[in-house]
Amino acid sequence: MHAISLSQARLPATLEIDVTDEYGQLRRQAIAAERALTLYLNKREIVTLMTLGADPEALVVGYLRNQGLLGERGDLQAVHVDWEVEAAAVVTRRLPEDLEARLSQRTVTTGCGQGTVFGRLLEVTSLTALPRTQLRQSVLYRMLDNLGAYNETYRSAGAVHGCALCRQDTVLDFVEDVGRHNAVDTLAGRQWLAQSDSDTADVFYTTGRLTSEMVLKVAQMGIAVLVSRSGVTQKGVELAQRFGVLLIARAKGRHFQAIHAEGRLDLDAMPARRPGDRR
């Protein structure tokens, strides 16, 4: 595995400001950082991302990967982030042949954060078939319990989204960012940079909504189960059907709404019915 030159330009995720509360009291409040990072691929300006800055190298790599702008891992030579100039320079030996065509079309999606997918969102050809991953209700509940130990930034500052790579109920990796898609892309970037064959994720969790491009990005990561504490949109459901993604929406406490669950969800831990138990 060849060496990629990587900077380590991580910055604190939160800072404190003064706010006036409803009692007229001045309080110190932690807020989420939000930084501009302009991405250059072989010196060509691609985009400016607004990010928390927690793992910018993985973010830009994952972003380029998910946009189809970066080919083989072996071609990647360097990823250098310099916050002084708010720039990320990515160097690769080979650029995709259709780079110009991809950059010429934009789809502004409904996602938080990376609301842009270059090329036509729904023209997905490179997707490999997804596994028909099964999920047990008891495993889902344990996974949601395990996730409770994360989302530090959200608890202190709010205004961020969290995403996690899980292997059944085990949380393999967790990232927060001001943009939900930054979090997705950072996870994808870490996964791709690490090239870990072991501990491969089979469940993706997000605090955000299951919109079209969330389903698309998770499918691109080869993951067939997508869990969210939020709701779904029409195109999210359509794409999940098309790619074979099991959606678990509104997963909070013991509640959830499973979509495309036929034969894949084992209801082995149904809660006892209690009045007022339903949302």
Next chain:
Amino acid sequence: MHAISLSQARLPATLEIDVTDEYGQLRRQAIAAERALTLYLNKREIVTLMTLGADPEALVVGYLRNQGLLGERGDLQAVHVDWEVEAAAVVTRRLPEDLEARLSQRTVTTGCGQGTVFGRLLEVTSLTALPRTQLRQSVLYRMLDNLGAYNETYRSAGAVHGCALCRQDTVLDFVEDVGRHNAVDTLAGRQWLAQSDSDTADVFYTTGRLTSEMVLKVAQMGIAVLVSRSGVTQKGVELAQRFGVLLIARAKGRHFQAIHAEGRLDLDAMPARRPGDRR
């Protein structure tokens, strides 16, 4: 005021799907619509928006306005949306001279929905100075109470953001969309198309987070008070300082956190302290 040829291509905001709940019961669940709409300005493809489709004509006009791609109202000739081909055709007599330059740069923001601002996000030159709008705590509370009558789609389907134009505690207009920025732009588009001088809004409300481009877009609408039930980010606070926007974050129930409130917030309705009253 010259006539603009406008289609009326509104579509239902929600549809129903089958979901399996935690009790293994199949239920009908309303979900938010999400549709692709490709925007053409004088036959030039600009962008594809993912939207609820509730008011597409106002959306594309507001989008173009907020991106600085549409000049005078008198130049606008037609806005025709055709869902059959998922296209919106906007015809104007005059295009901005720097159109190509604007389209060549992208900032992917942290906003839900329209996560793209053409041109450099922070290079704002055309902003007129904002009024130093005052806000009374009692007015804020009445406004929040009045807003309770809205957000239909959210209540039934979730997965949408709501935005409102208010004049003090009076709700003038309210829009929901799968993308928070679609909602902002739809309100801006309606305001601009109607050219209403009376009932001009002086408070903007959003369910979404106060990130950099939310503050930017609201400032572009000439509104100096921005209220959200969510939190703020670093650049949102920085831009609000720069533009003179009073931020009211985490406005839920009687709670809120005011930022840049010096001399502009009249605390005339402080709640009685109760234990457990603080978040």
